[in-house]
Amino acid sequence: MSIAFHNIKEAILGIPYYEIPFDYKYIYHSLKKKINKNHNIPEEFDEIKYNIIDEKLNELLEILRDRPNFRVLNTGKVIYTEKEPINGYICPACGYDYDGNAQCDCYFNYFY
Numbered sequence: 418m419s420i421a422f423h424n425i426k427e428a429i430l431g432i433p434y435y436e437i438p439f440d441y442k443y444i445y446h447s448l449k450k451k452i453n454k455n456h457n458i459p460e461e462f463d464e465i466k467y468n469i470i471d472e473k474l475n476e477l478l479e480i481l482r483d484r485p486n487f488r489v490l491n492t493g494k495v496i497y498t499e500k501e502p503i504n505g506y507i508c509p510a511c512g513y514d515y516d517g518n519a520q521c522d523c524y525f526n527y528f529y
């Protein structure tokens with residue numbers, strides 16, 4: 418299934434966490450924190466200064482543009498095609514495809 422986002426900011430907040438490249442996860446956490454000041458930023462990430470957030474989002478847009486499961490339109494709209502699970506369930510935190518009966522091993526290592 419495909420999901421359309423109006424822009425890259427909406428996309429980074431709406432796509433599964435594992436789809437965000439590690440080097441850009443701090444942007445996700447910083448944006449989340451802006452929306453909800455109780456959002457917990459994991460220790461390994463620094464909160465970004467908001468004046469460079471747009472620049473970083475544009476970098477991320479270029480990275481996603483090259484991925485087969487993303488399409489970026491001229492308007493800046495981002496179309497994301499969800500990965501189809503083979504085993505039944507895809508962990509939203511790490512992308513591991515498993516049967517969903519137990520919790521994914523990664524679960525406690527991520528706050529998203």
Ligand SMILES: [Zn+2]
Nearest residue numbers: 508511521523
């Ligand atoms: Zn996982």
